[in-house]
Structures are given as structure tokens and as C-alpha cells.
Amino acid sequence: MSTTSDPYAGSRETTEGRVYTVTGGDWDVTLGADQHGEERLVVNMGPQHPSTHGVLRLVLDLEGETVTKARVVIGYLHTGIEKNTEYRTWVQGTTFVTRMDYLSPLFNEAGYCLAVEKLLGIEAPQRAQTIRVLVMELNRIASHLVALATFGMEMGALTGMTNGFREREMILDLLEEITGLRMNHAYIRPGGLAQDLPEGSVEHIREFLRIMPGRVADFHRLLTGQPIWQARLKDAGYLDVTGCVALGVTGPILRAAGLPWDLRKVEPYLGYDTYDFEVPTADTCDAWGRYLVRMAEVNESLKLIEQALERLEPGPVMVEDKKIAWPAQLSLGADGMGNSLEHVKHIMGQSMEALIHHFKLVTEGFRVPAGQVYVPIESPRGELGYHVVSDGSTRPWRVHVRDPSFVNLQATAAMSEGGMIADVIAAIASIDPVMGGVDR
Amino acid sequence: MTGPGDRSGEDAVVGAHAPSGGFRKGAFGVTGSGDTSGFGGLVRVEPGGAVALHSTDRPYGGYFDEVTDALIEAVGQATYDAAVQRVLVDRGEITYFVGREHLLTLVQALRDDEALRFELCSSVSGVDYLDSGGPAVTPGRPRLHVVYHLTSMTYRRRIRLEVAVTAEDPHVPSVAGIYPTADWHERETFDMFGIVFDGHPALTRILMPDDWDGHPQRKDYPLGGVPVEYHDATIPPPDTRRSYR
Numbered sequence: 001m002s003t004t005s006d007p008y009a010g011s012r013e014t015t016e017g018r019v020y021t022v023t024g025g026d027w028d029v030t031l032g033a034d035q036h037g038e039e040r041l042v043v044n045m046g047p048q049h050p051s052t053h054g055v056l057r058l059v060l061d062l063e064g065e066t067v068t069k070a071r072v073v074i075g076y077l078h079t080g081i082e083k084n085t086e087y088r089t090w091v092q093g094t095t096f097v098t099r100m101d102y103l104s105p106l107f108n109e110a111g112y113c114l115a116v117e118k119l120l121g122i123e124a125p126q127r128a129q130t131i132r133v134l135v136m137e138l139n140r141i142a143s144h145l146v147a148l149a150t151f152g153m154e155m156g157a158l159t160g161m162t163n164g165f166r167e168r169e170m171i172l173d174l175l176e177e178i179t180g181l182r183m184n185h186a187y188i189r190p191g192g193l194a195q196d197l198p199e200g201s202v203e204h205i206r207e208f209l210r211i212m213p214g215r216v217a218d219f220h221r222l223l224t225g226q227p228i229w230q231a232r233l234k235d236a237g238y239l240d241v242t243g244c245v246a247l248g249v250t251g252p253i254l255r256a257a258g259l260p261w262d263l264r265k266v267e268p269y270l271g272y273d274t275y276d277f278e279v280p281t282a283d284t285c286d287a288w289g290r291y292l293v294r295m296a297e298v299n300e301s302l303k304l305i306e307q308a309l310e311r312l313e314p315g316p317v318m319v320e321d322k323k324i325a326w327p328a329q330l331s332l333g334a335d336g337m338g339n340s341l342e343h344v345k346h347i348m349g350q351s352m353e354a355l356i357h358h359f360k361l362v363t364e365g366f367r368v369p370a371g372q373v374y375v376p377i378e379s380p381r382g383e384l385g386y387h388v389v390s391d392g393s394t395r396p397w398r399v400h401v402r403d404p405s406f407v408n409l410q411a412t413a414a415m416s417e418g419g420m421i422a423d424v425i426a427a428i429a430s431i432d433p434v435m436g437g438v439d440r
Numbered sequence: 441m442t443g444p445g446d447r448s449g450e451d452a453v454v455g456a457h458a459p460s461g462g463f464r465k466g467a468f469g470v471t472g473s474g475d476t477s478g479f480g481g482l483v484r485v486e487p488g489g490a491v492a493l494h495s496t497d498r499p500y501g502g503y504f505d506e507v508t509d510a511l512i513e514a515v516g517q518a519t520y521d522a523a524v525q526r527v528l529v530d531r532g533e534i535t536y537f538v539g540r541e542h543l544l545t546l547v548q549a550l551r552d553d554e555a556l557r558f559e560l561c562s563s564v565s566g567v568d569y570l571d572s573g574g575p576a577v578t579p580g581r582p583r584l585h586v587v588y589h590l591t592s593m594t595y596r597r598r599i600r601l602e603v604a605v606t607a608e609d610p611h612v613p614s615v616a617g618i619y620p621t622a623d624w625h626e627r628e629t630f631d632m633f634g635i636v637f638d639g640h641p642a643l644t645r646i647l648m649p650d651d652w653d654g655h656p657q658r659k660d661y662p663l664g665g666v667p668v669e670y671h672d673a674t675i676p677p678p679d680t681r682r683s684y685r
Contacts, residue, residue, distance in 0.1 A: 074647070075647040075649070082657065119531070245560055248620075372535075372600075373531055387587060397567070398568075400567075402562055402563035410620075440647075
């Protein structure tokens with residue numbers, strides 16, 4: 001071994017013994033400049049990684065800190081929900097689809113139920129529609145708060161995370177009071193709602209409406225003006241309108257590119273055209289604009305909730321047709337949601353026909369006329385479309401969900417290739433994909 | 441890995457009723473649903489398909505006529521007649537049933553023509569119509585349908601294109617070159633239905649593992665039962681359970 005010939009560790013003899021001088025050397029000279037250019041590093045990120053926004057795997061080709069190729073690998077959360085619905089009744093389908101995009105369960109339910117109702121040719125009563133808007137907008141705020149919280153966490157602003165989840169907790173408490181569950185509610189059913197608003201919930205929502213604007217202002221004070229936050233977000237994950245439309249990207253990302261495309265405005269459903277609200281946009285096409293759009297949408301949702309509360313009129317929350325309406329009058333007890341005692345008394349003690357009817361509707365379900373519909377609604381992440389096919393039987397023939405997270409995630413490569421690796425995190429956080437919805 | 445075909449604990453008698461191409465039976469051997477809800481009494485399902493087999497006559501109503509006229513003008517009457525097999529207007533939605541050889545011509549015109557401007561491809565998905573609606577299924581019937589939902593942001597319109605292919609020859613040209621967003625949609629449809637999109641840049645599985653056998657959302661994909669260790673009991677696969685249909 002001839003250490004003396006090592007160009008980077010020359011040595012000389014001294015009275016203390018041999019002394020090595022280790023130098024870095026000039027790699028450009030040693031290897032030639034062109035070889036430096038081919039120094040490619042493939043980094044696997046995820047699927048279990050705190051900054052990939054869920055069970056998402058990224059395969060990144062790096063040259064230094066520059067990303068030359070970003071590939072997205074999904075499917076780690078695939079649970080076959082679409083296939084499962086084909087073996088359940090139409091009503092049971094609600095409990096499956098609500099688990100897809102777990103941060104916006106009420107949107108999944110609403111989209112599915114609107115599709116089933118369109119197939120049936122029915123419309124939910126006015127009160128049910130208003131409450132749907134009410135709970136969906138509550139859910140939109142909760143979903144945006146998680147988007148902002150995880151955004152903060154992934155950018156290193158941990159207080160943003162704790163604040164976001166604290167505010168979301170208030171909404172989850174409200175949804176728990178209204179639906180009986182914090183998530184996966186199965187509250188919106190074909191034909192209406194599982195049950196009416198419980199007593200006192202309207203006051204609690206009003207209380208929330210009093211607190212929340214201050215909390216939004218806190219969020220702005222904490223993050224919006226902060227130079228580090230701005231430096232991390234501005235110009236990160238750039239995607240303009242052309243790129244968005246070509247890649248099918250909708251929701252806050254498209255609106256942050258300047259196109260005010262919100263299905264609540266352009267294709268109104270559930271009477272959204274009668275509400276007074278704005279569609280916030282930005283023209284920066286980057287993560288910063290998406291952050292601002294989401295913050296502004298929280299305020300718009302607060303306005304919508306207030307209006308929905310004002311127009312709540314007493315009335316039924318399920319269609320009159322007993323051939324479709326869930327037979328039990330569900331009520332929320334101390335141990336969760338269940339059949340009302342009165343209804344159990346009626347079918348068990350008074351009317352055998354009611355019992356038969358209950359049994360048939362619960363076990364067999366109702367039939368839905370054959371055909372197919374596509375119903376899009378505006379979820380917190382963009383166009384949530386339900387393509388539902390019926391063959392005239394008591395079960396869906398096919399339920400396909402056009403999940404906005406699935407489509408938007410395709411933009412990862414367009415947003416992050418050519419940028420720095422740190423901006424990949426900003427880009428994905430600004431897409432706000434929910435892997436439960438992506439993989440279904 | 442537990443792949444398809446693993447039906448451990450399958451009851452031979454139950455298996456005889458499995459929907460292996462024939463008409464599915466409901467509980468206790470009855471066909472049809474024995475519907476008592478009354479709602480289904482008004483419905484007549486075309487034999488062999490949940491998808492209605494008739495064509496809607498002009499005028500279609502709403503913006504559908506404008507879209508159709510613009511489409512005819514864009515591609516020419518001859519191409520339109522050759523490409524569009526029939527048109528169905530149902531529940532306020534229009535469906536063009538398109539032959540696969542003309543799909544790309546139509547889609548290109550739908551996206552680019554100034555009077556059409558369907559800029560956004562909302563969704564591409566598959567539907568397997570095997571056995572739907574009744575036993576009168578002719579072998580070789582194009583059971584696999586690819587459904588395209590196109591949105592015009594300029595005119596705020598939506599249309600649906602549908603391409604039907606057989607399971608033996610499940611090839612459809614890829615629209616990913618026209619709508620880049622169709623990339624993952626087509627991968628998912630390939631993954632779930634085994635429909636091959638010719639010309640797709642990288643048609644690989646997306647949700648299922650790469651080495652998976654079969655295409656899970658096909659109606660004849662065998663479903664696995666769940667073995668339970670309790671008094672030799674098993675939970676049969678969902679499609680062989682006692683059920684109303």
C-alpha cells in the first residue's frame with residue numbers, strides 16, 4: 001500500500017513520525033467537469049415520511065439539490081372502496097364513500113347521495129339541503145385547517161400545526177354533536193339526512209362563528225407576514241392555468257393560478273346560487289397563492305355557515321317517500337346513534353306491516369332505476385365527481401369517484417422538477433392530497 | 441400474497457351459484473329481487489345491459505343540440521356518423537357512444553374546436569357490464585366500457601363519451617396525449633379493468649401492487665372469502681353470500 005502516492009493525503013516524515021496532510025482536492029480537475037454534471041442521485045422518500053403528507057412515496061432524481069425528475073408512487077392506502085360498494089345496498093354505500101377522503105367525509109357523502117338522488121329522480125327537502133350546506137362548509141373549514149396545519153408542520157412552522165389542529169377540534173366537536181361521530185359520519189343519506197340537528201347545536205355553531213374569525217386573524221399574524229414563511233412558499237411549486245387545466249387540477253390550486261372556477265358558483269347545487277359568497281383567487285400560481293386562497297376560503301365558509309343558520313326553517317330532513325326514507329327515526333343517545341325507542345316500540349309491539357317494511361328496506365334496500373349519472377361537487381380540494389351506474393337493482397352497479405387529490409397529485413412532477421428538493425415539500429403540501437382519497 | 445383465485449373454504453354448493461358468466465341468483469334461489477318496495481316496479485331493464493340500448497332522437501334539448509351540431513361541423517358529417525354509434529340523453533346528461541377507432545379524432549376536435557372547447561377531462565373510468573340486467577348476454581358482447589367525462593370551462597357544459605370493447609380485445613387508444621390528466625385515470629382503468637390504452641406513455645398498475653394477478657373491478661374477478669377460526673366457520677366471498685340482488 002503506497003500511501004505516499006495518494007494525491008489527497010500527502011505525507012512527510014517529521015521528527016514526530018509521519019504526518020499526513022489531507023486535502024479536499026479539486027474534484028472538477030480530478031474527474032473532469034462533465035462528470036460532475038452526471039452526478040445523479042436517486043432518493044426514495046416515503047411512503048412513511050413525515051413530510052410527504054400521508055402514505056405517499058416519491059422517487060426523486062437529484063443533481064445536487066436540484067430535482068431533475070419527480071415520480072409519485074401511490075396505492076399504499078388502496079382499500080377497494082369502489083368495489084366494496086357494489087356488494088352493499090345504496091344506503092350502505094354512504095358509509096363506505098365517507099371513508100375515502102377522510103378529511104372531507106361530508107363531501108364524499110353529499111356527492112354520493114346527490115348522485116343516487118339524481119338516479120332516483122328525487123330531491124332532498126329544503127331543510128336537509130340547508131343542513132348539508134351547513135355541515136359541508138364546517139367540514140371545509142376543518143379540512144382547510146388541516147391543510148394549513150400540515151403545511152406549517154412540513155415547512156417547519158410547528159405552531160401553525162398545533163393552532164390548526166386546535167381550531168379543527170372545535171369543528172370536530174360540532175360535527176360530533178350533530179352527527180354522532182367526529183369522522184366517517186354517514187350523516188348525509190340518499191333522500192336527506194340521518195337525523196335533524198340536535199337541540200343546542202345551532203347555539204354552539206353560533207358560538208364557533210364568534211370565535212373563529214379571531215382565530216383566522218391569529219393564523220395571519222402567526223404565518224402570513226412572517227418572512228421565513230413567505231420565503232419558503234413564494235415561487236415554490238409553480239403551476240399556471242394552462243398547466244392546471246391540462247393536468248386536470250381543480251380547487252384552490254386552480255384558483256391560486258387566477259381562474260375563479262368553483263363548482264358552487266359555476267354549476268350550483270344544493271342552492272349554492274342563493275348564498276352570498278365570493279370565490280377567492282390569487283395570481284401567483286405558487287404555494288403562497290394557494291395558502292392565501294385557502295385562508296380566504298375559510299372566511300367565505302364562515303359567511304356561508306352564517307347564512308345557512310339564518311335560513312333554517314323547521315321541516316322534514318328526509319324525503320316523504322317511505323319506500324326510500326330510512327324507516328327508523330334515528331336519534332342520538334348517550335351511547336351514539338341508534339333507532340329511536342318510539343320506532344322500536346311501534347314495529348315490535350303495534351304494526352307487523354311496519355316491521356316487515358323496516359326489515360325489507362334495511363336488508364334488501366330500495367331499487368334504483370337503471371342508468372348512469374356523473375355528479376361533481378366542489379370539495380375542499382377541487383372537483384369531486386361521482387360517476388354512479390345502476391342496473392336497476394338494490395345495489396350500485398359501479399361507483400367511480402373522481403377524487404380531486406388523485407388528479408391533483410399528478411401535478412407533482414410539473415410543479416417540482418427543476419426546482420430545489422426543499423420546494424418539493426412545499427409543492428406537495430400546497431397540493432394538499434389526502435391519500436385516503438387518492439388510493440380509495 | 442393472497443391473489444385472486446384464493447377462495448379457501450369455498451363451499452362447493454355455494455360455488456355452483458357463483459356469477460361465473462351466468463345470471464346471478466338472489467337469496468334462496470330466487471331470480472330478480474322479489475322487490476316489495478314497489479319502486480323497482482316502474483323500471484324495465486334492457487336485457488343484457490344496464491346501459492340502455494336505444495338512441496335518443498333529435499332534438500336532444502338544452503345545449504346538447506348545440507354541442508352535437510358543433511361537433512358535426514368540426515369533424516364532418518361522415519366522420520361523425522361513422523364515429524358516433526348512438527346518442528343517449530338521460531337524466532339531463534348526454535352520452536355519445538363512440539367507436540374506438542374514431543375516439544381520438546372526436547376528442548381532439550372536442551378539445552380544440554372553438555365552439556366546443558372541452559378543455560378539462562374530468563374523469564376517465566371503466567364499467568364492466570357483464571351480466572347486468574339479466575341473463576340474455578351474448579358471448580363476445582362488448583362488456584367493458586370506458587367512460588370519459590369532459591367539461592367545457594368556457595361554455596360550462598359537460599358531456600360523456602363511452603367506448604365499449606370486449607374482454608378478449610380490450611384495446612382503446614389513449615387520450616393522454618390530448619389530455620395529460622388522463623395519464624393516471626387510464627392507468628387506474630387498466631389496473632382495475634384490464635383495458636389496454638394504446639399509446640399511453642407508461643401503462644403500469646397504479647393502485648394494486650405491480651405483480652398483482654387479474655383486474656379487481658371486473659365483475660368476474662373472484663372474490664376471496666375470509667377464513668374465521670370459529671367452529672370451522674367461514675365467511676363466504678360477498679358474491680356468493682345469500683343476498684337480495
